[in-house]
Amino acid sequence: MTLLSVAHLSAALGGRPVLHDISFAVGPGELVGLIGPNGAGKSTLLRAVMGLTPATGGIVLDGEDGRVLTAARRALKVAFVAQNRDVAWAMSVEALVALGRLPHLPRLSPLRAADRAAVDAAMRMMDIEAYRERQATALSGGELARVLAARALAQETPLLLADEPAAGLDPAHQISLMRTFRSLAEQGRSVVVSTHDLALAARSCTRLILLDRGRVVADGTPEAVVTADNLQSVYRVRAYFGEVEGRMIVLPLDLSERT
Numbered sequence: 650m651t652l653l654s655v656a657h658l659s660a661a662l663g664g665r666p667v668l669h670d671i672s673f674a675v676g677p678g679e680l681v682g683l684i685g686p687n688g689a690g691k692s693t694l695l696r697a698v699m700g701l702t703p704a705t706g707g708i709v710l711d712g713e714d715g716r717v718l719t720a721a722r723r724a725l726k727v728a729f730v731a732q733n734r735d736v737a738w739a740m741s742v743e744a745l746v747a748l749g750r751l752p753h754l755p756r757l758s759p760l761r762a763a764d765r766a767a768v769d770a771a772m773r774m775m776d777i778e779a780y781r782e783r784q785a786t787a788l789s790g791g792e793l794a795r796v797l798a799a800r801a802l803a804q805e806t807p808l809l810l811a812d813e814p815a816a817g818l819d820p821a822h823q824i825s826l827m828r829t830f831r832s833l834a835e836q837g838r839s840v841v842v843s844t845h846d847l848a849l850a851a852r853s854c855t856r857l858i859l860l861d862r863g864r865v866v867a868d869g870t871p872e873a874v875v876t877a878d879n880l881q882s883v884y885r886v887r888a889y890f891g892e893v894e895g896r897m898i899v900l901p902l903d904l905s906e907r908t
């Protein structure tokens with residue numbers, strides 16, 4: 650069983666090929682880290698899965714053809730935390746998080762008890778209850794990032810895609826975000842999260858997909874993907890590798906001297 654399946658996906662932006670023949674499937678229980686250098690195609694891939702960027706190839710979301718899903722139906726299957734954190738309107742944090750419930754509500758209906766519970770739970774998970782009444786446009790970068798993640802969590806979809814959601818978060822909130830994602834996966838959902846934090850990805854994710862210049866160059870366990878060779882050939886860095894509490898540690902140290 651898969652919640653997301655991508656087959657031979659290719660995309661071009663501004664007339665330039667950006668994704669080349671990408672195929673993978675993600676099943677319930679997986680927390681997949683999407684890694685790769687700047688410009689590798691991580692955002693384009695996530696946006697293509699969401700139907701926000703034109704692409705060729707197959708996309709199946711929770712058993713339905715992603716190419717023909719209506720926006721309303723898609724919103725019941727997949728939530729998206731975008732890299733762009735612009736908020737257009739000065740609304741309260743609580744109202745913004747509650748937008749995540751719209752796909753579940755009949756048109757113009759007020760929130761029901763279950764919707765309020767989902768909003769409260771999402772705010773608790775992202776530690777933003779103290780900002781409930783604050784204007785979303787008057788938060789710090791990391792606070793706003795947690796609010797936007799909470800909106801996606803409130804959507805309670807089987808599949809969650811998040812584009813660099815940990816960027817700008819302090820260490821405690823980064824760890825707690827990844828714990829939340831891990832716990833969603835353990836409940837049988839699928840999460841795909843892009844990040845540049847190789848250490849966090851290696852520690853938290855059940856699987857990593859490494860993109861380079863629009864192609865999948867490695868896909869497997871963190872130990873199989875975050876290797877000295879891959880860091881050298883894809884990121885051009887050398888790193889320290891270790892293990893603490895049974896989990897992998899990786900710390901980029903310097904630019905690679907090998908060519």
Ligand SMILES: Nc1ncnc2c1ncn2[C@@H]1O[C@H](COP(=O)(O)OP(=O)(O)OP(=O)(O)O)[C@@H](O)[C@H]1O
Binds near residue numbers: 665667687
């Ligand atoms: N609107 C656009 N028009 C043309 N090229 C684009 C456009 N948006 C992105 N690109 C190019 O597509 C490639 C993939 O970009 P993408 O944003 O998917 O990479 P990324 O892996 O998410 O990068 P980053 O880690 O820097 O966020 C890059 O080379 C980028 O310059």
